[in-house]
Amino acid sequence: MTAKISLDKSKIKFLLLEGVHQNAIDVLKAAGYTNIEYHKKALDGEDLINAIKDAHFVGIRSRTFLTEEVIAQASKLVAIGCFCIGTNQVNLEAAKRRGIPVFNAPFSNTRSVAELVLAEIILLMRQVPKANAEVHRGIWNKSAAGSNEVRGKKLGIIGYGHIGSQLSIIAESIGMQVYFYDIENKLPLGNAQQVASLEELLGSCDAISLHVPENASTKNLINAERIAQLKDDAVLINAARGTVVDIDALAAALDAGKLRGAALDVFPEEPASASDPFESPLRKFDNVILTPHIGGSTSEAQANIGTEVSSKFVKYSDNGSTLSAVNFPEVSLPEHAGATRLLHIHENRPGILNKINQVFVDLNVNIAAQFLQTDPTIGYVVIDVELENTNEALARLKEIDGTIKARVLY
Numbered sequence: 513m514t515a516k517i518s519l520d521k522s523k524i525k526f527l528l529l530e531g532v533h534q535n536a537i538d539v540l541k542a543a544g545y546t547n548i549e550y551h552k553k554a555l556d557g558e559d560l561i562n563a564i565k566d567a568h569f570v571g572i573r574s575r576t577f578l579t580e581e582v583i584a585q586a587s588k589l590v591a592i593g594c595f596c597i598g599t600n601q602v603n604l605e606a607a608k609r610r611g612i613p614v615f616n617a618p619f620s621n622t623r624s625v626a627e628l629v630l631a632e633i634i635l636l637m638r639q640v641p642k643a644n645a646e647v648h649r650g651i652w653n654k655s656a657a658g659s660n661e662v663r664g665k666k667l668g669i670i671g672y673g674h675i676g677s678q679l680s681i682i683a684e685s686i687g688m689q690v691y692f693y694d695i696e697n698k699l700p701l702g703n704a705q706q707v708a709s710l711e712e713l714l715g716s717c718d719a720i721s722l723h724v725p726e727n728a729s730t731k732n733l734i735n736a737e738r739i740a741q742l743k744d745d746a747v748l749i750n751a752a753r754g755t756v757v758d759i760d761a762l763a764a765a766l767d768a769g770k771l772r773g774a775a776l777d778v779f780p781e782e783p784a785s786a787s788d789p790f791e792s793p794l795r796k797f798d799n800v801i802l803t804p805h806i807g808g809s810t811s812e813a814q815a816n817i818g819t820e821v822s823s824k825f826v827k828y829s830d831n832g833s834t835l836s837a838v839n840f841p842e843v844s845l846p847e848h849a850g851a852t853r854l855l856h857i858h859e860n861r862p863g864i865l866n867k868i869n870q871v872f873v874d875l876n877v878n879i880a881a882q883f884l885q886t887d888p889t890i891g892y893v894v895i896d897v898e899l900e901n902t903n904e905a906l907a908r909l910k911e912i913d914g915t916i917k918a919r920v921l922y
C-alpha cells in the first residue's frame with residue numbers, strides 16, 4: 513500500500529541554502545517532494561525571514577544562522593537539516609521548544625577533514641607554505657633547516673571524536689606517535705594514548721590539531737597562555753571552529769617567532785560568500801596556511817551529506833522517525849502500512865500520555881502500536897491506529913494542554 517501523507521507533498525516546502533549537493537534535491541524529488549527553493553548562498557536578515565517563513569523544512573550548512581528570532585518567524589517549520597557536522601549555527605533549544613528536530617550528517621565529511629589535516633601537518637613540518645610563498649616571489653632558498661619528516665614525531669589531538677580518531681589512524685599509518693586529550697575517556701585506536709591534561713599534550717607534541725565542537729568549554733581554548741605552552745617549533749592546526757583559537761594571541765606569537773607554522777580552516781568571522789572580503793591578522797604570515805572552511809568540501813563528502821540529510825528529512829516527513837536528531841528524543845519507527853500514524857510532540861510533564869490515550873478510549877479506537885521517547889523537557893509519542901478519518905482525533909490531540917505539535921501520516 514502506498515502511504516498517503518497528511519499534507520499534499522507538493523505543498524510541503526523545502527528551503528535549501530548554501531549550495532547543498534544536487535543529491536539533496538534528487539532524494540527529495542524521488543520521494544515525491546517537488547516544492548524546493550534552492551539558493552547557492554547563505555541567507556540572512558530579511559532575505560532569510562522571507563524565505564523561511566512558509567518553509568516546512570530548511571537545509572543549511574555552517575553559514576546560515578538559525579537564531580531564536582529566525583526560528584520564531586518560521587511558524588510552519590517541521591525540521592531543520594544541517595548539511596554538515598557542526599550544529600552550533602542553530603539554536604537547538606529554541607528549535608526543540610517548538611517541536612522541531614534538527615538533523616545533521618555526523619560523519620560524512622570526517623575523512624575529508626582528516627586527510628586535509630594530515631597533509632597540512634606534513635607541509636608545515638617541511639616549511640612548504642613559506643618555501644612556496646618565497647618561490648612565488650622569486651626567492652630560491654634551498655635549505656633543510658627547520659624541515660623534518662613526520663615519521664616518529666608526536667601528534668597531539670585535542671578532541672578524539674569522529675575526526676580526531678580518524679586522523680589518529682592515518683597519522684599513525686605514516687609513523688607518527690599519537691597522543692590525545694579529550695574531556696571524556698575514549699577508546700584509543702591503534703597505539704594512540706590518552707593524556708590526562710591539556711598542558712601535558714601542548715608541551716610535548718610536535719603537531720597539535722584541534723577537533724572539538726564549538727561550545728562554552730572550547731571558546732578560546734587555545735589562548736595566549738596555552739600557545740606559550742607549545743613547543744617553539746610546533747605546528748598548530750585548527751579545522752574545528754573559529755572560536756576555539758584566539759587569533760590575536762596566535763598572531764602575536766607568530767610575530768614573536770613562536771611556532772614553525774599554523775594552518776587554519778575556520779575563523780571567528782567568516783565571509784558569507786565569495787564576494788565578501790576576508791580579513792585576518794594572519795594573512796601576512798608565509799608560514800600559515802589559510803583555507804576558506806573547506807575541510808569537509810570534497811565531492812565525496814558533499815555528495816554523501818546531500819543524500820544523508822535529505823534522506824533524514826524524507827524519513828521524518830513520511831514515517832516520523834527522528835533517529836539521529838541532535839536535539840530531540842530519537843524514535844526509530846517501522847513502516848505503518850495499513851494503519852494511520854499520529855505524531856504528538858508535547859511538554860514532558862505528568863499526565864499528558866494519559867490524556868493522549870484517553871482520546872482514543874473516548875473515540876473507541878484501537879491503538880495498534882505506540883512508540884514513546886522523552887527527554888527532560890519534551891516527549892514525542894507516535895501512535896498507529898486503525899482509523900481512516902483522523903480529523904477528530906487530531907483536533908482533540910491538539911487541544912491537550914502542553915501540546916507543542918501534532919500531525920498525521922496516513
Ligand SMILES: NC(=O)c1ccc[n+]([C@@H]2O[C@H](COP(=O)([O-])OP(=O)(O)OC[C@H]3O[C@@H](n4cnc5c(N)ncnc54)[C@H](O)[C@@H]3O)[C@@H](O)[C@H]2O)c1
Binds near residue numbers: 597598
Ligand atoms: N573544517 C571543516 O570543514 C569541518 C568539517 C567537519 C567538522 N568540523 C568541526 O569539527 C568538530 C569535530 O567534529 P567531530 O565529528 O570529530 O565531532 P565529535 O563530536 O565526534 O568529536 C568531538 C570530540 O571533542 C570532545 N570535546 C568536547 N569538548 C572538549 C573540550 N573542551 N576539550 C577536549 N575535548 C572536547 C568530545 O568529547 C568529542 O570526543 C565539529 O564539531 C565541527 O565543528 C569542521
Ligand SMILES: O=C(O)CC[C@@H](O)C(=O)O
Binds near residue numbers: 598
Ligand atoms: O559545509 C560547511 O559549511 C561546514 C563544514 C564543517 O564545518 C562541518 O561542520 O561539517
